[in-house]
Amino acid sequence: MAASRSQSLAPVIAIDGPSASGKGTVAQGVAAALGFHYLDSGALYRLVALAAMRAGTPLDAERAVAALAESLPASFRNGETLLGGVVVTDDLRTEACSAAASKVAAFPAVRTALLARQRAFRQPPGLVADGRDMGSVVFPDAGLKVFLTAGAEVRAERRYKQLIDKGIPANIDALLLDLRERDARDASRPVAPLVRCPDARLLDTTGITVAEAVATVVAWYREAA
């Protein structure tokens, strides 16, 4: 009897949610706990935005930006992200890059260009993928889908601490405004908008620690397996 495609592929835990909801930290914790691979899909959109800004490609030129996405010379090594062999991990986290990423991510051609690259991360023994459309578009057959959220103020505070810790100057009011703008743009775009899939479990991280969030997702995965 032929095994279904999803049975023959490595398991996936899809973690989606709005900006600074803690997706990345929780997803990495879950991946470490289970010994799974990790995909930070947002980093790919940030890389495309950075590549476009560096090449002087206008962010509203869909075809030209999608062409950059097709042949993106990106790699991930020892927790660092490289573009054209140069470490750009911190450049990707600036607010300019965050805003640009959310703009280029609205283009269908850019999203299509990144699809195969994202799916290639699905390797044994399993993958934890975080983003906006991991459960809805990229890995619709994921064994566990989680929608991670937190109040906007808490998310702005977390992003503020993250930036200050990295020595990047930040303003909390501007961050809150930017988060709200980005949430609205990500949720209202016609292609792959940020939505909670009906089959995703909701995890609100407002009042809980990272360790508690990781433990919850790992427990859900074990329940579902």
Ligand code: CDP
């Ligand atoms: O860390 P944060 O949640 O702020 O952002 P991110 O996950 O690094 O994603 C940066 C931007 O890429 C988001 O604002 C989204 O517009 C876009 N994105 C997307 O459209 N689809 C994904 N799967 C991941 C990110």
